[in-house]
Amino acid sequence: MILIVDALNKDKFHSVLDDMFRLRARVFAGRLGWDVTITDGREEDQFDALDPGYVIGLDEEGNVVACARALQTTGPHMLSDVFHSILDGEPPLRSATLWESTRFCVDTERLGRGRMRGSVSHATSELMLGAVEYAMRSGISDVITVIDPVMDRVLKRSGNAPYDYVGKTVSMGKVAALAALLDCTEERAASIRAHAGIEGDVFLTDEEALALPVIAAAEARTTTAGLRKSPLEAYCDEQIAAATTAKERVDALRLKAALADRVRSHSDISA
Amino acid sequence: MSDAFDRGGLIDLAELPDASADFDGFLFDLRDRFGLDHVAYAGMNPINRSVVGHVTYPDEWKLHYAQRGFQRIDPTLHRARRSIAPVDWTRLERDKDYLAVFNEARDFGISDQGVTIPVRGPYGDVGGLSLTSSGPRTDWTALCRQNLHLWQALAVHVHDLVISSDSFSNLLRGPSLSSREREILQWTAEGKSQQDIADILVISHRTVEVHLRSARHKLYALTTAQAVGRAISMSLIYPG
Numbered sequence: 177m178i179l180i181v182d183a184l185n186k187d188k189f190h191s192v193l194d195d196m197f198r199l200r201a202r203v204f205a206g207r208l209g210w211d212v213t214i215t216d217g218r219e220e221d222q223f224d225a226l227d228p229g230y231v232i233g234l235d236e237e238g239n240v241v242a243c244a245r246a247l248q249t250t251g252p253h254m255l256s257d258v259f260h261s262i263l264d265g266e267p268p269l270r271s272a273t274l275w276e277s278t279r280f281c282v283d284t285e286r287l288g289r290g291r292m293r294g295s296v297s298h299a300t301s302e303l304m305l306g307a308v309e310y311a312m313r314s315g316i317s318d319v320i321t322v323i324d325p326v327m328d329r330v331l332k333r334s335g336n337a338p339y340d341y342v343g344k345t346v347s348m349g350k351v352a353a354l355a356a357l358l359d360c361t362e363e364r365a366a367s368i369r370a371h372a373g374i375e376g377d378v379f380l381t382d383e384e385a386l387a388l389p390v391i392a393a394a395e396a397r398t399t400t401a402g403l404r405k406s407p408l409e410a411y412c413d414e415q416i417a418a419a420t421t422a423k424e425r426v427d428a429l430r431l432k433a434a435l436a437d438r439v440r441s442h443s444d445i446s447a
Numbered sequence: 448m449s450d451a452f453d454r455g456g457l458i459d460l461a462e463l464p465d466a467s468a469d470f471d472g473f474l475f476d477l478r479d480r481f482g483l484d485h486v487a488y489a490g491m492n493p494i495n496r497s498v499v500g501h502v503t504y505p506d507e508w509k510l511h512y513a514q515r516g517f518q519r520i521d522p523t524l525h526r527a528r529r530s531i532a533p534v535d536w537t538r539l540e541r542d543k544d545y546l547a548v549f550n551e552a553r554d555f556g557i558s559d560q561g562v563t564i565p566v567r568g569p570y571g572d573v574g575g576l577s578l579t580s581s582g583p584r585t586d587w588t589a590l591c592r593q594n595l596h597l598w599q600a601l602a603v604h605v606h607d608l609v610i611s612s613d614s615f616s617n618l619l620r621g622p623s624l625s626s627r628e629r630e631i632l633q634w635t636a637e638g639k640s641q642q643d644i645a646d647i648l649v650i651s652h653r654t655v656e657v658h659l660r661s662a663r664h665k666l667y668a669l670t671t672a673q674a675v676g677r678a679i680s681m682s683l684i685y686p687g
Contacts, residue, residue: 183529184538226567229531248531250603250664251567267623269661270569272603273596275531314532315564315595318657340654359653 177234178306178378179385183227188382191394194218195240196232203281208324209350223247223254223278231310233282233303234380235294236422238388241287242303244280246311249320254278255355259322262355263343269320275311277321291372297334301372304336306379308368311360319358324351331356335371336364383436384429387416408435470501470609477601478503481594483580484558488605489524490566490574498524499609508555515551520544527563528575533595536561560587564595564602572610576602600669607667624683628662631655636675636687 181189197218204210204219212219226247233242247253249269253276256268282303287296311319320342323331331337338356345354358364369375385391392413412432419425474486487502498518502509518524522545527534536559539545549559561579568574578598580587624632634644641659645652659671668674678684 180532182531184526184534227529227531246531248567249661251569251573252571256569263625266625266627269625269657271657271660271664272566272599273660274657310532313592313595315597315599317596317660318653339651357654357657 177236177380177385178302178310179232179234179380179382180306180310181230181232185382188386188395189391190398192232192234192238192240192385192391193230196230196243197224199240199243199283200279200281202283202285204279207284211349223252223258226252229310231303231307233299233306234385234388234391235286235299236388236425238385238390238392239286240283242282242299244303244307245278246275246307246319247278248272249274249276254322255320259353259355261346262322262353266343269342271318273315273317275314275316275319277307277319280307280321280323280327298372298374300330301334301336301368302374302378304331304334305365305368305372305374308336308358308360308365309378312362312365316360319360321356321358322353323356324348324353326351328354328356331358335367381433381436384433387413387429387432389417470605471503473605474501474503477578481578481590482582483578485577485579487577487579488574488602488609489518489577490572490606490609491524491528492572501605501609504557505555508552508557511551511555517548521548523548523561523563523577524575527577528565528573530565531567533562533564533591533599535591536563560584562591562595562598564598566602566606568606568610572606574602574606574609576605600664603664604667604669607664611667622665622678622681622683624662624665624678625658628658628665629678629684631658632662632675632678633684633687635659635671636679636684638687 179189179192181193186193197220201212201214201217201219204212205214213221223245229246231244231246232240235241249255249271253268255263255276260268280303282296282300284296287299288294289296291297307319321338325345328338336358338358340357342355342357345352386395409432412428412435415428415431416425419428470488474488477483478486485503487500487504489498489500491498500518504512512518522539522542523536526539527536552559558579558581560581561577563575563577566574566576576598580590582590630648631644634647639647641655642652645655648655659674662678663669663671663674666674666677668677675684675687679686
């Protein structure tokens with residue numbers, strides 16, 4: 177399941193972003209050996225201060241299992257400011273309908289093998305699909321993505337092959353990095369879905385994500401004041417907590433999402 | 448009236464003697480073309496943080512907005528621009544700032560059904576194009592889905608024109624075309640189609656398109672023909 181976090185909703189998801197920065201530290205500094213700065217076990221750079229859009233893959237408990245970061249190419253982004261060696265002295269592409277995607281990674285420790293839900297392969301495909309569909313619904317037509325050759329092969333065998341590359345492959349720590357172009361089209365989304373067997377909406381609403389157990393518990397710990405829940409919200413959360421099967425929990429989550437406006441409007445009044 | 452705008456740090460472009468580009472006309476055309484209620488652009492200068500605005504709103508609302516200093520709290524300016532994706536106003540929190548602006552906007556017949564398309568420029572300049580409609584929700588959703596990619600391009604276009612009309616930014620901004628962008632523009636000037644160029648350069652049609660789009664933006668051009676004309680006049684390519 178995919179959650180989009182940006183400047184407008186990040187205050188609700190401190191723990192999710194924290195998990196994401198820790199995952200990035202394990203992947204980019206650890207596994208890939210990129211020259212990135214780690215502070216308190218978190219990999220965070222100057223572009224994270226620019227309010228990017230994060231596409232975050234969550235497992236059913238609410239753990240962060242995959243993530244990617246999107247920035248507009250009209251403003252400061254990595255290919256213009258940091259990865260210019262890839263462009264071989266050429267100025268970067270700049271377009272209103274072109275986004276840059278960076279820091280794509282998947283938690284290979286937490287996830288299993290195979291292709292079912294809960295596998296590295298499934299989480300990778302779901303994140304790719306989330307990124308393409310997030311871009312599409314934002315009126316974006318193409319994405320330029322900075323990846324390593326391993327990721328390039330993963331894209332190709334996931335029904336998500338780049339249609340072209342920009343610049344050249346350069347050395348980046350233990351591995352090389354290159355810039356690939358991907359169109360954000362129904363065809364590409366369908367191809368990723370067909371490859372991974374993903375059906376239906378992959379996006380979580382903020383309310384659905386907040387109800388996932390790991391996130392709910394973490395946010396409850398960090399919220400010191402903690403607004404009192406409305407009886408309706410408390411009932412919804414009880415149903416979610418009492419669910420014994422995945423289907424029951426999804427149904428309970430749907431119920432809460434369907435009632436989100438009433439749950440929300442009550443807390444607005446009481447706030 | 449211009450006094451009121453200046454005091455609030457809000458500059459109405461129509462009031463500026465040097466506003467050579469017809470921003471007003473552009474926004475009104477945009478409004479009529481898509482059957483919208485209103486179109487508004489606001490950009491923020493990164494140096495002095497003044498807000499430059501241009502809107503199709505009625506004068507009474509512009510005056511009221513400036514007198515109330517709404518440009519300092521308006522969530523469609525300050526919240527929405529921090530997203531990278533277009534922000535439908537249903538996403539904005541109904542906090543006191545939102546209610547302050549929109550409760551009074553309603554009295555002036557301004558709908559709170561809208562979307563803001565945030566723009567970021569390379570020098571820390573930011574802006575946003577807001578579009579509103581009071582039509583049925585389903586029509587609005589369909590209109591957005593159908594036209595967002597166009598509005599994205601138009602938002603950046605207006606932003607770049609406004610920011611580049613500022614003499615400070617002009618110094619910083621010469622179009623920096625990559626050799627591939629120049630090459631593709633040059634073949635376009637020779638009268639080749641996108642498919643011809645793809646065949647000549649042995650790249651995909653889509654790669655030609657994505658480079659052309661980028662070149663158009665760098666040259667502040669809405670059409671490829673405009674981009675070719677400008678590139679020739681700036682000696683970036685040779686006449687075909």
